[in-house]
Amino acid sequence: MKKNLLAMTILAGGMMLSGQAFAAEKTLVYCSEGSPEGFDASLFTSGTTFDAAANTMFDGLVNFKIGTTEVVPGIAESWSMSDDGLELTFNLRSGVKFHSTDYFTPTRDLNADDVIFSFTRQMDEDNVFYKHNNGAWLYFGYMDMANLIKDIKRVDDMTVTFVLDHPEAPIVSNMAMAFAGIQSAEYAAQVEASGNLDDMNQKPIGTGPFKFVNYQKDAVIRYAANADYFGGKPNIDNLVFSITTDASVRFQKMKAGECHVMPYPAPAELDMIKATDGITLLQSEGLNVGYLAYNTEKENFKDVKVRKALNHAINKQAIKDVVFSGYATIAVNPIPPTMWSYSTTTKDDEYDVEKAKALLAEAGLADGFKTNIWAMPVQRPYNPDAKKMAELIQADWAKIGVEAEIITFEWGEYLKRSKAGEHDTVLLGWTGDNGDPDNFLRVLLGKVSAEQGGNRARWADPAFEAELQAALLTTDAAERTAHYQKAQEIFKAAAPWATIAHSIVFMPVSDKVTGYLVDPLGGHWFSNVDMN
Amino acid sequence: MSEQTSNSQTDKIQSALRAVLSSFWFEFKQNRGAVYGLVFISILAFVAIFADLVAPYSPIEQYRDFLKLPPIWSEGGNWSFIFGTDALGRDQLSRIIHGARYSFYIGFIVIFFCLTIGIFLGLVSAFNKGFVDTFIMRGMDIILAFPSLLMALALVAILGPSLENAMIAIAVVYIPHFVRLTRAQALSELGKDYVSSSKTMGASSMRLMFVNVLPNCMPPLIVQATMSFSSAILDAAALGFLGMGAQPPTPEWGTMLADSRSYIVSDPWLMGIPGLFILLTVLSINLIGDGLRDGLDPKMKSSK
Amino acid sequence: MLRFILHRLAILIPTFFGITLAAFTFIHLIPGDPIEVMAGERGVSPEKYAELMHAFGLDQPLWKQYLDYVWQLLHGDLGVSFVTKQPVLDEFFKLFPATVELSLIALIFAIVIGIPAGIIAAVKRGSIFDHSLMTLSLTGFSMPLFWWALLLIVTFSGTLGWTPVSGRISALYYFDNVTGFLLIDSWLSGQPGAFKSAVSHLILPTIALGTIPLATFARQTRSAMLETLNEDFIKTARAKGLSPVRVTVVHAFRNALIPIITVIGLSVGVLLGGAILTETIFSWPGIGKWMVDSIFRRDYAVVQGGLILIATMVIIVNLTVDVLYGLIDPRIRRKGH
Secondary structure, X not given: OHHHHHHHHHHHHHHHHHHHHOOOOOEEEEOOOOOOOOOOHHHOOOHHHHHHOHHHHOOOOEEEOOOOOOEEEOOEEEEEEOOOOOEEEEEEOOOOOOOOEOOEOOOOOOOHHHHHHHHHHHHOOOOHHHHHOOOOOHHHHHOOHHHHEEEEEEEEOOXXXXXXXXXXXOHHHHOOOHHXXXXXXXHHHHHHHHOOOOHHHHOOOOOOOEEEEEEEOOOEEEEEEOOOOOOOOOOOOEEEEEOOOOHHHHHHHHHOOOOXXXXXXXHHHHHHHHHOOOEEEEEEEOOEEEEEXXXXXXXXXXXXXXXXXXXXXXXXHHHHHHHOOOOEEEOOOOOOOOXXXXXXXXXXXXXXXXXXXXXXXXXXXXXOOEEEEEOOOOOEOOEOOXXXXXXXXXXXXXXXXOEXXXXXXXXXXXXXXXXXXXXXXXXXXXXXXXXXXXXXXXXXXXXXXXXXXXXXXXXXXXXXXXXXHHHHOOOOHHHHHHHHHHHHHHHHHHOOEEEEEEEEEEEEEEOOEEOOOOOOOOOOOOOOOEEO | OHHHHHHHHHHHHHHHHHHHHHHHHHHHHHXXXXXXXXXXXXXXXXXXXXXXXXXXXXXXXXXXXXXXXXXXXXXXOEOOXXXXXXXXXXXXXXXXXXXXXXXXXXXXXXXXXXXXHHHHHHHHHHHOOOHHHHHHHHHHHHHHHOOHHHHHHHHHHHHOOOHHHHHHHHHHHHHHHHHHHHHHHHHHHXXXXXXXXXXXXXXXXXXXXXHHHHHHHHHHHHHHHHXXXXXXXXXXXXXXXXXOOOOOOOOOHHHHHHHOHHHOOOOOHHHHHHHHHHHHHHHXXXXXXXXXXXXXXHHHOOOO | OHHHHHHHXXXXXXXXXXXXXXXXXXXXXXXXXHHHHHHXXXXXXXXXXXXXXXXXXXXXXXXXXXXXXXXXXHOOOOOEOOOOOOEHHHHHHHHXXXXXHHHHHHHHHHHHHHHHHHHHHHHOOOOHHHXXXXXXXXXXXXXXXXXXXXXXXXXXXXHOOOXXXXXXXXXXXXXXXXXXXXXXXXXXXXXXXXXXXXXXXXXXXXXXXXXXXXXXXXXXXXXXXXXXXXXXXXXXXXXXXXXXXXXXXXXXXXXXXXXXXXHHHHHHHHXXXXXXXXXXXXXOOOHHHHHHHHHHHOOHHHHHHHHHHHHXXXXXXXXXXXXXXXHHOHHHHHHOO
C-alpha cells in the first residue's frame, strides 16, 4: 500500500513537470491504433500506415478535401481530360518544397521528374525500387493502374500527361489516394547512391504538412510541422502518434490527458465517452458497408426466394443494437447513403419471420436446411464483432428452421478460402478508397470479381454488369448516377447479399483541440487542427 | 513359482495401498485449506455434471430484452438473472455453470494425455539408457526451451483455434515435465534392491516397468498432475482470451472473459464473474494439490 | 569445472538445431497465407501472388527452404519481416530492451518481496503471518494473469487515476536512446519528470508480471528454509548461542539457496511467457507483444526468428543456472545430468 502511495506522489510530480516542459510549443498527441508497417504508403494497404505516412507527410497530384470525398488541387494546381478520355494532363504547382531534415536537404523545388518517378517506380519492372520491393506495390495493383496507364509524358518542367489505355472515370480520384503520394526523385537518387534502398521506407521525405522526426518501434512516432508547406504551416508545432492497440486503453489514456485525439473507440464505451468532461465525440457516417454474402453457386442459394427468405429472417435492428451498440445505419444498398448516386427508391427486406417461412416453403424448403455462416476473426471498421453478429444471425435463422454452423478461420485463410468459394454464407465488408461508387459496386459485385473471387456472392448478373460498364465510359455525373441507381435496383431484387450496416465513424477529441474534421474515408488528418 | 510370487505381491500391494490411503487421508484432513478446496471443487463438479438440471436457462439462449443486465447485488439487478446477462442477453449464471464443465473437461483431458504419454516416454527413457534416452530427453529440452504459452500459441495457430486444439497444445507443453519426473523417479527406483532382486528372479522389463517401478513413481506424479490440472485451466483461459481457445458461443470461462473485454469499463462485472470463477477453481485445485503432497509424500510436506 | 561447462555446451548444439527445426516446422505448418493477409479484403491477382511467393522464397521445396534458412542463420541472418520489410534481428534488438527492463524489474520485485517474506514465514511458522502469506501466495499463484492485469488497470488507472494506463513513458518526452532501458535513458536525459514518468509506467506491469514469480519464490523459500532449519548443523549453531538472525540468514539461508536459485532460473521462462500477456495488455513495446502480433499477422519470418531467439535465450539461462549450481554445490558437477 505504501508503495502505491509513493508511486502516486511520484506520478503527480511527473505530470506537473511534464506540462511545464512543453508549454511553449503546441504538441498534439494522437493515440493511434497500431504500428505502421513502414513509411512508404505505396507499399502497404492498412489505414494505420496511411495515417502515419501519406496523410501526414505526403501530397498527391490531387488531394481529398479533408472531411469530404471531394477532389481538390494538391501538387497539381489544375488538370484536364482530353475529349476521348485517354489523356489526363496535370499542371504542377510551382515552389513546392520537399522536407529538409538531418538526412536530406533538397537542392531544387518539386518538378515533373518527381511525379514521373513516383509512378514509374511502381510500374517499371527494371526500376531499382521496383526490384528492391519485389514489385509489392499492392494498391497500385488493386486499382489496376498498371493496365490503365499506358505512358507518362513529361510535357515540360511543370506539366505531366498520363496516357490511358481506356477511358475510366474514377482515375482522378485515384490520384488522391495514399499510394499515389509524390516522392522526391532527388532523394531517391541519394538513397540509391547510398545503397541502402530501404531508407525510402524508413526515412521518408515528402512535401506534406509534417516532416518525419523519429519512430520508436511499436511505441511512438514523432513529426514536426513543415514550415514551408505550400498549404501554410500547420497550427501545431509537434505531432506525436502514441501507439495504443487496445480501444479501452486508448480511452483511458484520453481521460488521463495522455492523448488528445483517438480513433476507433469501443462501441460499448461510446455512451461513457460522451458523458466524459473535456472530451467531444465527433461523428460522421462511414463510407463503408458490412454484408453477408450468399454463395450463389451453392445449391440452396441459387434460388432468389431462399436468399430473400433468409434476408427477411434477419433482425438487423438487433444486430445494430448489440454489435454496434446502436451506432450504425442499417444498410439497404451495397453503397452507403453518403455516397453520390445512392438510391433512395430501393426497399429493404424487412424483418418478417412469417414472410420468410412462406418464401422458404415456396422454394420447397419448408423444413429448413443446414448451412454455415463464416465469421471473420478480426475487427474491421464495418464490423466490430463478426462472431457476435454471426451468433445473432444463427439464432434468427433457427426460427425459420435453418440451422447454421458458425465457422471461422485465421484471417488470411478466411480471405483465401472465401475467395475460393468454400463458404455457404460469409460475413465481410468494405471501406471506400476514393469515394467513387465504382470502387464498391465493381470491386464487390462485378463480373471479373466474381471470376477472381473478390465477389464473395459469386454473383454475375449481365444487366447489372452492363450498367457498371456504361458508367465507366462517361465523366458526366448525372449520367453515371442514373446507371448506378439502376444497378442498385437490380442488386436489391436479386439479393446476393444481406446488406447489414454502415458503421458510423466516431472520433473522441479533447476539448483542447479545435478544427478536427472526421474523414468519411477513414483517414486521420492534422494539418488544419489547432490547440488552445 | 512365478504365480505364487505374483499373488503374494498383489496382496502386498493391496495392503500397502490400504495403509497408504488411510495415512493419506489422515494427513490430507490436517490441511484445512485442502479441505475447503475439496468442498468447493465437489460443489462445482456436482453443478457441472448436472448442469442441464441446475442451470436456470440454456447457456446460449439470447434474451434480447435483457442485454447486459447487472448482477442482483448491483443496482438494476433482476432476480431472474442472478449473475446478470451478457451483451447478447445470455444468462451469466447458466453460462458459468455450463462453463464449469469445460474447465473439468480441459483439466482431465490434458492430464490424461500428460500422464499416459509422459509416463510412457519417461519409463522408456529410463529403461533404455543410450541413444533412445538421449533422443527423448533432448526432444523434451527443445519443447521446454520455448516459453509454454508462446509454444501453445504457435501450436494452436497451426492446428486452428478451437477448444480441442488448445487442449492438445497445452498437453504437448506439459508433457516434458511428466517425462522428466517419471524418468528421475524410475532411475532412483531402479537403483533400489527390490528391483535388482526381481531382475535376478527373471522378471521381464515390461513387468518391471509397469508393475514394480511405476507404482512407486506415482505419488509425485499425482501431485504434478494436480498442479497441471489447474495450470491447464489457466492456460486454456489465456488462449481463449487471446482468441485462440474455445470459440463462441461456447461458454468457456476464458472465452467469456475475452468476449467481455470491450465492456471492461462500462460493465466490469461481465469480466469480473468469469475471472473470479477461474481464480476460485484454480485456487481450490492448488489447495487440494498441497493437501495431496502432504498426504502422499510427507517428505515433501510444505504447509505443516 | 571447465569440463563440466564444455560438456553442457556440447549438449546445447543439437538442442539448438532441434530448436531451429522445430521453429521452422511450426511456421510452415501454420495455415494461412501471409500474402493474403497482406492484401486483405482487396485481394491480389494470381500473377502478383506468384511473383510475391517467389520473392519471399515460399515457392521453394521445404527442405531447401530449411537448409537455406539454417545457412543464413549461421551467418547471423534471421531473415526479413514480411510486414515491415526490416531485418528480424534489427527489430528484435529494438524491442528486446523493453522486455528485459520489464522482466528484470518484475524479477527484482518478486525477489525483494518474495524471499524475505518466505524467510519470515518459515521462522514464524504457524503464525498468522505465515498462514496469511501462504494463502495470499497461493492466490497469487492461481491468478489468471490477464484478468489480474485488467483488474489492476481498471482499479488503479481507471477508477483511481493513480497510474498511467499503458506504454513505457509519456509520449511527451523525447530523448536519445542510449541503452534502450528507459529507466536509465530518461535519467541520463536530464529532462524534468522523464524518469518519474518512466517509473510510473512500470508500476502496474511490474505488479502484474511479478505476482506469480513472487508467490512461487515466497512458497519455495519458505519450504526450503523449513527443511534446512530442521537440520542438525542449524541446531548446533543455535546451541552454540549464535544470534538467531545470524543463524537464519547466514547459515540456513545459504543452504536453502539451491532450490531458490532453481525456481528463479525456472522463472525466466515463466516471465517470458507472462510477458506475452502483460505486454499485450499494457501496450508495452517488447518482444512478447511483437510475437503475438506477428502470429496474428502471419509474419512467418518474425515468428520463426523470434521463436529461435527466445528459445536460445532460455537455454542459455538454463545453462547459467546449471553452472551456478556447479559453483554452489560441487556434487552436482560430478553427477552431471
